[in-house]
Amino acid sequence: MIDILQVSTFLVILLIGVAWYLSYSAARLDRLHAKVEGAMSALDAQLVRRAEAALELANSGALDPASALLVADAATESLERTTEQPVSDDLLDGQHFGGREAVEADLSAVLRAALTDDVVEGLRARDDDLASEALDLVGASALRVRLARRFHNDAAREVRRVRAKGSVRLFRLAGYATMPEAVEFDDDPPATLGR
């Protein structure tokens, strides 16, 4: 009789423990998912800002017409992709960057090609407030794109690590949330603006 009592008490305690652990893990995973979503939104916002700043620089008349065209083209492409395929839509069915990597990498490469050290030095020397301001904006948003992408990828890695745990997989604690992926694209800023 006592044996049954002891065993059942033990079982109840064990069950409570398991239940607590599972709900704790689920809450933790939930918050990690929320963190990735926030980081992705931040990355998206910074990319839009970078494209807008690049477009403004191209339209300021400070660059030579050929560079301005190239920059404007790449920036418009990036902006079109953002409006066409907003990341916030993707959030509903999981974390996707919407295949924008190539477009954003193109903009990074074009900015680097157009804003070489000599060009930036020349623009700064011209004492043109508008051009200087546009340059500062491009530099600031390029830096923030880098930061936001790294922070997003860190958060995505944390989710993936927790979701790889046996208990999380066995009890399907992640629900239907898609596995977040790291976003990889070339985001090196123009040399003189990146520092």
Next chain:
Amino acid sequence: MRIGIVCPYSWDVPGGVQFHVRDLAEHFLRQGHEVSVLAPADDDAPLPAYLTSCGRAVPVRYNGSVARLSFGPVTSARVTRWLEAGKFDVLHLHEPVTPSASVLALWASSEPVVATFHTANLRSRAMHTANPLLRPSMEKIRGRIAVSEEARATVRRHLGGEAYIIPNGVDVSRFAVATRRPDWVGTPERPTLAFLGRVDEPRKGLEVALRALPAVLDRHPGARLLVAGPGDATDLLRDADRRAAAAVEVLGAVSDPDKAALLRSVDAYVAPHRGGESFGIVLVEAMAAGAPVVASDLAAFAAVLDGGRTGVLFETGSDAGLSRAVLDLLADPSRAQALRSVGQQRARVFDWDVVADRVMAVYETVIEGAESEPDGPMPRGLWGRLVRGVPTGGGQ
């Protein structure tokens, strides 16, 4: 912006992390932000207005040396009270794995968290064995900063994941305008070299400089080596070459203005360090003051000197390499002049204006991420933590 910064080491003791936190906080205050710093400190010590003490620091062995840390229930309660009163937009923790105020703040926080890693050689066993203990709270960090490539490697190895490198800042203008001291200024007959750092610590490499000195004295018999830094040099000087020992002037520990004046005055600053350096802030200070830098080719130093473009690198530990570099520099005044000007330009990269702007960019990125999270009730207190896990400032 309301910024909360936590420093894990005792405010009363000078140290790299403390200076970093002080300079960063004062820079943001000058820009008009609201800044509050939490650090261990003696309550009766004179503290700046922005500092809150989280209790007295206790000397403990940690990470291979004795650190003055603060922990326990009293500290924990003070940390929580500081967080509640502060209502910070962002919380910036320094050395978040050091068992002191930073860990406690990370545990209790619900704000967006940024963490800066300073240590290059983390040897704590707890980082391996107690990882499950730290991991859930480490997940609250939204932005990681490392002060150097070495510090970033430590983050990668022990915690996994990345860190963004933002170097230490230097108040470049202070060094650039320091006044020269006539008795430290070199002449063509009596050139002066400067050494800075603890004299009795082998890895600072004073001994290498002493071995290199005779070759320099052969060509410039009047050359002087000005040695500034705490510690006892008598043993080293007794064992050194007689001529070299005679050419050394020991200045002892110098004040900040004297350090700037020294670097402004000399013909070259020598950094014969043998290792264990994660950044090399003195090199930046020397460049800011316009002193040509001759440094051993440690990875950290090569990074600061832009691969040798803005200073002279020699093989670490090689006295022949050091003396050759110094002689070449003294023989070519136009080269020395060129190094002075590229050095001053290079130093600007490490100016607090530039560095703090990048830290601010991290704050803004992190806050934006936290704000665009899908909202949920924020668990507070012990019960919330037990039932809902560690809060990250959002979630559902």
